[in-house]
Amino acid sequence: MVFKCQEDSFLKEFTSKVVKCEKTKDPIIEYGKTIKFEGYQVTLENTILFPAGGGQPHDIGWLNDKEVLQVLRKGDEALHFVNEPLDVGTEVTQKINWDRRFDHMQQHSGQHLLSAILEKEHNLPTTSWWLGADECHVELASNVSDSTIQATEDRCNELIRAAIPVTVKFCKANDPDLAEAHTRGLPKDCMETIRIICIGNIDENLCCGTHVSNLSQLQMVKFLGTEPGKKGKTNLKFVVGNRVTKFFQRMLDREKALTGLLKNEPNKHEELIEKLQKKLKVTNKNLQNVLSELAQYEVDKIKNTQPRPKYVFLFKKEATPDFNRAICKGLENESLFLFLVSEEPDKPKEGQIIIQGPEEYCNALGQQIIDLLKGKGTFKHGKFQGKAGDLSAINKCKKLIEDYFNNSLS
Ligand SMILES: [Zn+2]
Structure with a gap:
């Protein structure tokens, strides 16, 4: 089934009928953390709330005034987790927590873009990816040099400035278009609906996630460095869009706090801390x-x-x-x-x-x-x-x- 959120990623409100409402003790998984839950799972005729999939976390929002804490895909259904039951057959107004959704769209489309550049221009295919609460990463099979990271970042931002359209294509299993597209990070239960995300003529990728409609909506891609991944792989960390601004603000706040503590300008911080560490070593020895x-x-x-x-x-x-x-x-x-x-x-x-x-x-x-x-x-x-x-x-x-x-x- 193609959900409403997959047809139009920018819908923020929608009305639909309750089809099913069942008690549940399934936990809520929030950016990899498991939280105990006891409440109800509601299925609707259709939904604008994205159920987790393709590496993209679930949406949160409201069904009338009832908070939706998680949406999970189960086969063809999207299960909405709410604290109180809803009557089967009634119409409910769905609302989405747009800040969270748009953030996920920025990270997810950003990942498609940077994975395409890493693979096509640097022969570095993405083996999996992670969208965390603050940072994201793509998992790469081999090491990536600083110059490749810089070149990829520059190229991504150049394409963002060029405001390349991002479109969604639906096709059948025997469609020849399918051969063109990748299946990076595609969960098995997405296979029934063949949905291809196209970034201009740069990338075609099978995906069930919600995406921006134009690369300009990504604002910017910023790489945050690498760390060792599983089984000798490399995780390349990144943030996209509003997360870049937030990250920069946190850095500024830290820098301001350090300037206050060290009573000197930011470009002297390193030198001052080195001096302090040396002094502390001598003091400790004397003590x-x-x-x-x-x-x-x-x-x-x-x-x-x-x-x-x-x-x-x-x-x-x-x-x-x-x-x-x-x-x-x-x-x-x-x-x-x-x-x-x-x-x-x-x-x-x-x-x-x-x-x-x-x-x-x-x-x-x-x-x-x-x-x-x-x-x-x-x-x-x-x-x-x-x-x-x-x-x-x-x-x-x-x-x-x-x-x-x-x-x-x-
Ligand atoms: Zn995707």
Whole structure:
């Protein structure tokens, strides 16, 4: 069946009769993410709401005032997902979320255009494509050079400026026209309706999606670089039309935020960040040296305390794992119960803990401390080293240790 949206991609409102309405628990798939759903699937005589297919995500919109959250193709039918039922036989007004649909049309027609140029002018056929919430990509069988990407982008934008018409042709299975057209990204259930999208005399491609009527409606194609795809393939990322403007705006906002933070002009950002990274490296090294001296000092102080303490409780927010390990090592033969805590630098509620000491003390206190701090880790050779999930009970731990050594052992 050819749906109304495939006859006229620019229809924004349409009236049709409800043919079927059934309960469903089928999930909603939104740009690859699965969302649980419980409601109704409505079939109409015809629809302007595009059911997902050919790499193009489904439309959303309304049937009267009821929101359509997903449209799925099932054989010859388009199933409209709504929260409440609709009466079979009644006429409903369909409305489409046009911003979303037009965005999909720009990305989809843009993909046809750039895939045609990559294949015809650079011998790089598209093996599949993806239309995501923010970015799209075409999957290519081999690597693509920067110069090819630039040449393809320039060529696409030149054709967009030339405002080449995009037309739809319908034909039968034995039509000789069919041999001319590609079947890139065509789902099997589209095969009954043979629909060819033509971009001037540049490309003919079998497709069930909704497309622009003129390349000028694409505004612009922009490539965003490549990343490794599945099985040694290459994904070439791109955006078309309004997404280019949105992408550019996000970049400007980030640049403005960085300019504010770095207090300098954008062309100095890179240089400034490099300088900051170098400085941070030196600062960190100096801090390590100071902390290792401090650890030695703490060890000496504890060793020289008279009378000798039975336990050490040390909570240093800024302590590094190296600092705590140095203290443990310095005191490992002192028959002392050691409890060392530090905070995670970017998660102050969480931390690192070390518990070490004679078996008797560790048995009495270890597990209680770990439980209080929601610790994760294991005791190995009389020593616990692990993560604390919640440091808010740290004072309780301190009291526990104090009471144990002051009361039960006195
Ligand atoms: Zn297509």
